[in-house]
Structure formats: structure tokens, C-alpha cells
Amino acid sequence: MIHFNYANALRSEELQAYAKLANECQEKTLQGTGAGNDFLGWVELPRNIQNEVSDIIATAEKLRQSCEIIVCIGIGGSYLGAKAVNEFVGNPFEWLENKDTPKVVYAGHHLDAKYHQSLIQVLKRKKFGIICISKSGTTTEPAIAFRLLKSLLEEQVGKDEAKNRIVCITDAKKGALRTLADKEGYKTYNIDDNIGGRFSVLSPVGLLPIACFVGKEVEQLVAGALDMMKDCQHGFDKNISAQYAACRYHLYSHEKKSIEILTNFNPALHFVGEWWKQLFGESEGKEHKGIFPSIADFTTDLHSMGQYIQEGVRHLFETFISIKQDNYPLPVLDDENNLDGLNFLTGKTMFEINSKAELGTMLAHKQGGVPCLQVAMDKADLFHLGALLYFFENACAVSGYMLGVNPFNQPGVEAYKKNMFALLHKPGYEKESIAIQELLNSQQ
Ligand code: PA5
8 A cells, every 4th residue: 555644744724725626636637627638548547558468478578588688768758667667676786696587778768878889788799679669759869779779689680580579669650660660560569649658657668668577567566556546536535646746736836845855765766766757847847837856865865965955945845755564674783892883773674774764854854844745655566666656647647737737748848859950950950950050159
């Protein structure tokens, strides 16, 4: 189960004041009566994807059998969901071991040459496969990575075998990736028109690279999301996802807290934070409105950002993601000499100590004027993670509607692309190329 605690941020009367608005916004999401209602395919996805899961698992199994490394190419919503889940379940030191299980690595999520060149050097000595993900099929970063790695794979194993090791996930009809995949005869999965990138973790976009890592267990992720999907159909008092949205709205509009820090005390949650950051940042940051989403990994960042959070500008609130179950009972050992003075901790597990660090931090930050929300998972498993991901997706939709923006578009993302294409003289950008050159000249 997922629990939501707002006691360190606002009083229940304050929350209840938003019940009507939150319920209306939840209804807009469920009934499809709000802005961007042609992008609500994610709402019923945990139920609708079930027919496709066994085929996804079978494709993943084929790749797992034939590859030592599976490269997942994609950016933004076509990358972060799978990365978040795989990092959460993975062993952080697996790369130091020579295990037979295939590794999932990522490419095309930036334009850095060193990263891609280093990856190519490694892949030259390995059996690898590619999952290329792009809804539009025209995004520059993954397209460049795919061009490089497709050519490497074909050189290594020939065009026919390469076909068996490439899977593309893209629009059913349009885009360059669709054209290329159809022409080459690659296995493909469709991204439905009504599912935006950042809401696509429970579609083949997330599920295939996750299944390459966890196999059949991916079903647990979907099952957890389905559980939370049902909870989100309840009224406000039983809908913790809508309550989280309402708390955010209160803190932003009433308390003038314009920055939310999603904090964790488990490094495995770092990329869940990255995924969440995209979800909320791209959904809410428009019309000069929106909470700025940021993340902190504690206790590490308590030794860097802790000072600011405790005593800096009071425009912050925090949302703690907590894990309630101790999966790794690792006690502090007794030391006869006690030179480090740590014997008061003898026998206590690292989990217990970490939990006290979390509670102590929350109380200190609250006292310092930083309201603290908490979203807690009973267990650190795929079922609970699926529920958590859906909790945030639903909250994001409700929160966007409460704020009065369309949570499902991202017009601002185009601005950098336009400039980059103008600077690179992409055909069709001639006027923009001249304009940007004039601008640069005027700055000299
Ligand atoms: O959430 C979004 O819509 C974006 O982050 C996209 O996922 C990202 O820009 C990648 O787009 P595409 O899948 O079309 O390559």
C-alpha cells in the first residue's frame, strides 16, 4: 500500500477546503472533460495494457537470450520511466560482477560524444540489441544514436540478424522511425496517440525495457498501477493522489511555496525523482505558472543542500518518498575499543538509523519553515512502485487542472529545437537561420 501524510505541511481543515475543486479536477481527468482530453490514454492503461504484456515479455525474453547488452534509445518520456524502474530494482554494483544476465543501458538521451563513443567501444566487443523509442519518430537525440548503433550492429552481425535484435516503439502510422521500421521489417510496438511521453511508463515504452531487465515480474508493476488506478476513482477523502495534488495547490497558491523538492533516503529512488521531475515540470510549467520541481538524495544532499533547505529563502516545500520495509537487515557491529564512539548504535540496523535520519530531517525542516509532505511505500517492490508511479501521474493531471493549465501539452519544449535546427541549417529552417545569425552578430 501507498500512504500519504500531510500532517507536517497543513491542517486537515485547510486540505478539506480544496475537496470540491480537487474532486472536480479528478472528474475532468476521469471523464475526459478538461483541456488536453485527447491525451488521457494513460488513465485506463493499467487495465488496457494487460493484453499486450505477455507479448512484451516474450520479446524481452528473445532479446535477453540473444544479447549481453540491450541498448534502450530514447529521451524524456521515452527513457525516464524505464530507467526509473530498472534503477529501483537493480543492484547498484551489478556492473562489477560478471553475471550472465543481460544489462540494459541507455543512449540517445543527450548529445554527448564521449558517452556515445565510449558505448560504441564497449558494444564492439559484445553481443547487443537495440530498443529504439520515439513517439514522434523525429526527435534528434535518439535518431542520431539509432543511426550510429544500427550501423554498428549491422556491421557486426549482418542485416538479417540485426533485424532480430532491433525493436522500435513509435507511432502506429507517422514519423521517420515508423517509416524506417516498416521498411526494414523490425518488430514494433505502437505508442497510442492519446498517451503523452511522460505518461507512457506503463505502455510498451516503459514495459519492454523493464521486462528486458526483470522479465515476467513486470506484471507486478502493472498490477500495482491498476490497484492505484482504482483508488483514484474514489471521492477526495479516499483518494490520496488527489489529496497530494490539493496540498501542492494550497502550498503554491496560499503559502507561496514555488519550489517542491522530492526527497528520498534511498539512492535506488533517484531516477524515480528524475521521472517525477519531468512529469510535473513539463505538465505544469506553463503560462508563467507552476511549482518548480527539484530533487534531493538524502542523506547525501543534507551535506550539500541541507543548509539552504533549513535556513535559506522560504519558498520551498518537500515531499519525502519513504520506504517502510527493511529488506536488508544490516546491523552496526560492536567494537570493543569504541574509538569512533559508535557503540550506542550497536545492533541497530542501517534501516533503523536511516529511518531516524529521515524523521529527524522532516521535523527539522518543518521547524525551519519548510512544509513536509510524505508518500510512503509499504514495500520496496515492483507492485508498490507501479502504484507510486500511477499515484503521481494522476496527481499531476489533477494538479495541472487545479492550477488552470493543460497538463498534457509541452509547447515550450520546441523553442530550443527551433534554435538548434536554425544553427545547424536544417532544411525548412532557412528564415530562422538568417534571424539567429543576425541575433548572434548583434551580440558581438
Ligand atoms: O513527455 C514528452 O512528451 C516528452 O518528454 C517526450 O517524451 C520526449 O520529448 C521524446 O519525444 P519522442 O518520444 O517523440 O522522441
